[in-house]
Amino acid sequence: MKTRLPFTQKKGFSRLGVMIILMTASLAFHPIYGQSSEVSATQTAQKERIIKGLISDSYGPLESANVVLKGTKIGAVTDSKGEFTFPKALKTGDILLISYLGYETEEVKIEANTSFIKTILSEGLIEFVGALNTDKPYKSKKPKH
Amino acid sequence: MKAIPYIFLFIFACQSNAQVADFDSVNFQRTDSIALAWKDENLTNLPALVDKLTANLTTDVTRFRAIYRWVCGNIANDYNLYAKNMRKRQRFKDDSLKLKTWNNRFKKIAFQKLIEDNKTICTGYAYLLKELSELADIDCEIVHGYARVSTTNMERLDAPNHSWNAVKLQGKWYLCDPTWASGLPNPETTRFEFQYNDGFFLTNPELFAINHYPVDKKWLLVDPTKHTFKNFLEAPVVYGKAYAMSSIPLAPTKMHNTLRKNEKISFHYKLLKPAKKEDISLLIDNGNSSKKIHPTSTTIDDQSLTLDYKFEKTGFYDVHLFIGTDLISTYTFRVKS
Numbered sequence: 001m002k003t004r005l006p007f008t009q010k011k012g013f014s015r016l017g018v019m020i021i022l023m024t025a026s027l028a029f030h031p032i033y034g035q036s037s038e039v040s041a042t043q044t045a046q047k048e049r050i051i052k053g054l055i056s057d058s059y060g061p062l063e064s065a066n067v068v069l070k071g072t073k074i075g076a077v078t079d080s081k082g083e084f085t086f087p088k089a090l091k092t093g094d095i096l097l098i099s100y101l102g103y104e105t106e107e108v109k110i111e112a113n114t115s116f117i118k119t120i121l122s123e124g125l126i127e128f129v130g131a132l133n134t135d136k137p138y139k140s141k142k143p144k145h
Numbered sequence: 146m147k148a149i150p151y152i153f154l155f156i157f158a159c160q161s162n163a164q165v166a167d168f169d170s171v172n173f174q175r176t177d178s179i180a181l182a183w184k185d186e187n188l189t190n191l192p193a194l195v196d197k198l199t200a201n202l203t204t205d206v207t208r209f210r211a212i213y214r215w216v217c218g219n220i221a222n223d224y225n226l227y228a229k230n231m232r233k234r235q236r237f238k239d240d241s242l243k244l245k246t247w248n249n250r251f252k253k254i255a256f257q258k259l260i261e262d263n264k265t266i267c268t269g270y271a272y273l274l275k276e277l278s279e280l281a282d283i284d285c286e287i288v289h290g291y292a293r294v295s296t297t298n299m300e301r302l303d304a305p306n307h308s309w310n311a312v313k314l315q316g317k318w319y320l321c322d323p324t325w326a327s328g329l330p331n332p333e334t335t336r337f338e339f340q341y342n343d344g345f346f347l348t349n350p351e352l353f354a355i356n357h358y359p360v361d362k363k364w365l366l367v368d369p370t371k372h373t374f375k376n377f378l379e380a381p382v383v384y385g386k387a388y389a390m391s392s393i394p395l396a397p398t399k400m401h402n403t404l405r406k407n408e409k410i411s412f413h414y415k416l417l418k419p420a421k422k423e424d425i426s427l428l429i430d431n432g433n434s435s436k437k438i439h440p441t442s443t444t445i446d447d448q449s450l451t452l453d454y455k456f457e458k459t460g461f462y463d464v465h466l467f468i469g470t471d472l473i474s475t476y477t478f479r480v481k482s
Contacts, residue, residue, distance in 0.1 A: 064189045064190075064260065066190060066191050066192050073192065073196045075190070077190050099192075101259060101273065101276060102252060102253075102256035102272070105279075123249075123252070124272075127248050128230060128248065128251050129266070129289070129306050129308060130231075130267035130268060130307065130324065131267060131292040131294065131306045132222065132330065133385055134295060134296050134329060135472065136295055136296060137472055138296075138382045138465075138475040140432070140477055
């Protein structure tokens, strides 16, 4: 705010302009309060902890499924038993994105009592087709004269 | 209320401009070299792959381009897989239960093949491009539909046979075909060879609609009343080079034409990339022999190419239009007396 007010005065904004800036600024600050209170609640409820999990489909464990912390690049890949250990300690409210080619991506929220995640991915509705391209010139089948 | 059709028309008119030319100022050299640098990556960790491809890029168009270029340069078309699927689909086409069982089985085989061997068929390309784009927070959809090439058996084109993508960049939807962009079969060995064709990236939708027809017409991105399924079935054959050269055939609108001896036929094209008048030629094949001619009537004005031709003898002709050595399109003419 301190940086903004002199700026508006210099430009000679109308009262309405100042009000708009104030309102915008209050909107911008609002989520910050929301977040900080959430963090403090989380800290008292649960410490950050290492999460493990098992990813499978309707037939059994899935190897090479991807597990990523939403909004980051931190992730893990499941082993041959379909299991993973997430490399970063997670806190309540974090969301893991679990994906695998050919399956619907699942979002799993870390709850206060979560320590192990068991997720069954469902297969995406997809039909495989394919037309090949070619640069072979078209040739008519000629009627016989 | 009367304004509603005009509003729709306006929307379609705007969308028809959604093509790579919107990003003329963007240089894709850097993105393409990033895609090349990660050539040996595999598909076991998709989020990590997306991160490698896009980490140093700031705009959605360059991030999408890096992903698209990687897919086109690293995923091979598997012709055996294609042939096997087509045979089964044809066999089960009237038995929906068996077709469904086959689909489920094939899906497993296809995804396994994609992950282990970096090989797939169209839907696999489209699926992978969507999956990677979504990991990069870019809206990308698979579009299922019908596609035609010079060897397509039109009598068998009774079910969707191809998949491609629509991608949303800067609030606008664009079309691309990663499968056809990736390469072609070697004419002798018929084995797939990587041969990137940039013409299938954010293609002009008017050109795209000539040999791609989506099941859901909203993915035409052009006015569906001007581009009907019938128009698509009757359209001339266009080749990959038409995409590479951004040449849009406008007339004749049909592949098969009948006319009289000495009757004038006009060819009309929109050329989005510059071409020289002397490079335009017709290869006319009467079934026994062929001749290449440079019609004197050829004119190129702004982006508009027109040329006229008259057949002096009756017969049945295949007519191929070339720009330089690039085959653009093919028509047939039955010439009566």
